[in-house]
Amino acid sequence: MNVDIVDLDNGITNVLLSGRMDVQGALAVDRNFSAIADAKKKVVIDLSQVTFLASLGIRTLIMSCKTLASKGGNMVLLNPQPNVEKVLRTSGVDTVIQIVRDMNAAAAIFSK
Amino acid sequence: MNAAQKEHAPQSNTWRKAFAGTVAGISAAAQWVDTIAADRQLPEQLVFALQVCLEELLSNIVRHGGSESSGGLSRGAIPPVNVEITISLSNQGISMAVEDDGKPFDIASAPAHRIDQPLNAVEPGGLGIQLIRNFASTIAYERAGLGNRVVVEFLL
Numbered sequence: 107m108n109v110d111i112v113d114l115d116n117g118i119t120n121v122l123l124s125g126r127m128d129v130q131g132a133l134a135v136d137r138n139f140s141a142i143a144d145a146k147k148k149v150v151i152d153l154s155q156v157t158f159l160a161s162l163g164i165r166t167l168i169m170s171c172k173t174l175a176s177k178g179g180n181m182v183l184l185n186p187q188p189n190v191e192k193v194l195r196t197s198g199v200d201t202v203i204q205i206v207r208d209m210n211a212a213a214a215i216f217s218k
Numbered sequence: 219m220n221a222a223q224k225e226h227a228p229q230s231n232t233w234r235k236a237f238a239g240t241v242a243g244i245s246a247a248a249q250w251v252d253t254i255a256a257d258r259q260l261p262e263q264l265v266f267a268l269q270v271c272l273e274e275l276l277s278n279i280v281r282h283g284g285s286e287s288s289g290g291l292s293r294g295a296i297p298p299v300n301v302e303i304t305i306s307l308s309n310q311g312i313s314m315a316v317e318d319d320g321k322p323f324d325i326a327s328a329p330a331h332r333i334d335q336p337l338n339a340v341e342p343g344g345l346g347i348q349l350i351r352n353f354a355s356t357i358a359y360e361r362a363g364l365g366n367r368v369v370v371e372f373l374l
Contacts, residue, residue, distance in 0.1 A: 129277045130245050158266070160273045161346035168333075168342045175337055189266045196352045197345045198333030 107131030109138045116213060119146040124155035127163030139166050143173035148216040150209065153186040159193045171203050182212045231307045237276075239283055239299035239318060244276045247303055254305055260312070264372055267353040268312060271370045274346035275316045275325070276301065283320025283366075302364060311355070311373040317363035325350070325368055326359035 107125035114120055121142060125131055142149060151167065153159075171181040183205045186194060194200050206212045233254055237243040251272055255265040283299040299320035306313040330351050331344030350357060354370040361367070 126248075128244070128248065128273050129241055129280075133241065158269060158273075160270070160277065161342070161349060162277060164345055165342040168337075168340055172337055172340070189263065193270065193349060196332075197348055201333055202337040202340060 107134050109135050111138070111142065113146075118148045118150055118209075118213065118216065120150045120152060120209075122152040122155065126158040127156050127166075128158055128160045129162050131158075132160070132162040132166045136166055139170040140173075143170040143179075147174070147177075147179035149174060149179065149181045150184050150206075150212045151181060152184045153190055154184065156190055157187065159186075159190045161197070164193070164197055164199055167199065167203060180216060182206050182215055184209070184212060232304065234302065234304045237301045237303065239276070239279050239301050239320065241280065243298070243301060244273065244280065247272060247276060247301075250303075251305065258307060260307075261374075264312065264374070267372055268314060270353045271350045272303070272314065272316070274350050275368055275370075278323075278325065278346060279316075279318045279320055279366075282323065283318055300364060309374075311371060313369060313371050315363075315367060315369045317365070317367045319364040320366065322361065323366060324359045325366075326357045 107123065107127060107130070110122040112120045112122070119142065123135065127135075167181070167183070174181050181203055183194065183203055185207055186205065191205065194205065204215055206215065235250055237247045248269060251268060252265070255268070279299055279301060284297070299318045302317045304315040325347060328347050329344055330348040332348050333340055333342070333345070350370065355373040356371040358369045359367070
C-alpha cells in the first residue's frame with residue numbers, strides 16, 4: 107500500500123492511498139496516519155485508488171479521525187470505489203466519517 | 219497427486235492449501251484465492267466478498283488464535299497457528315472452509331458490532347465479524363478438522 111501526502115493551499119491535507127488496505131496495508135501506513143493525525147487538522151483521505159478495505163484498515167481510519175477530532179480537526183473520505191464503500195457503510199464508518207465525491211464537498215465540510 | 223497438483227488441479231472444483239497463521243500467510247492466502255478466481259473468471263463482487271471474509275477470518279486467527287498470542291499483528295501468535303483453507307465451487311456458488319489449530323473460538327456465535335455511537339465513543343472491535351456476516355450468505359462453525367472449522371458460503 108502506498109501513501110502520498112500533499113498539503114494544499116487551502117489548508118487541507120490530501121492523503122492519497124493506493125493498493126489494498128488489508129492487514130499488511132494497514133500496518134504499513136499506521137505510522138503515516140499517526141503523524142498526520144498529530145500534525146494536521148483538515149484531512150482528506152482519497153480512497154479512489156484503494157481496491158480493498160479490511161477491519162484493521164477501518165481501525166486505522168477511526169483512530170486517526172478520533173485524534174483529529176480531539177484537537178478540533180476533521181477527516182473526510184473521498185471517492186471510495188463501490189466495493190470499498192460497501193465495507194464502509196456495512197461497518198457504519200459513514201456515520202462518523204463523512205464520505206464525499208469531490209474536493210469542493212470536502213472543503214464545504216471543513217468550512218462549517 | 220503431489221502438493222502442487224493438489225493445490226491447483228486442472229478442472230478440479232475444489233482447492234485446498236495450508237498457510238501459516240501470520241500476516242505473510244494472510245497475504246499468501248489472498249493471492250492464492252485471486253489466482254483461483256482469475257482462473258475460473260469468478261464475478262468481481264463475489265470475489266471481493268470472498269476476500270473480505272478470508273481476510274477477517276485469518277486476521278482473527280493470527281491475533282487471537284495462539285496459546286501465547288501477543289495480541290498484536292506485528293508478531294501474531296507465538297508460535298503461529300496452522301491454517302488450512304478449502305475452496306469449493308458449485309453451480310450454487312462458492313464455499314470456503316477455514317480450519318485452524320488455535321484456541322477454540324466460535325466466530326459464528328460471537329457478537330458483531332456496527333459503529334452506532336458518536337466518534338469519541340467508538341471502539342472499533344467486532345467490525346470484522348460484522349463484515350463476515352454481511353458479505354457471506356451463510357456462516358457455520360464446528361469443532362472439526364484441525365480444531366476450529368468455519369465454513370462461509372457465497373451464493374450466486
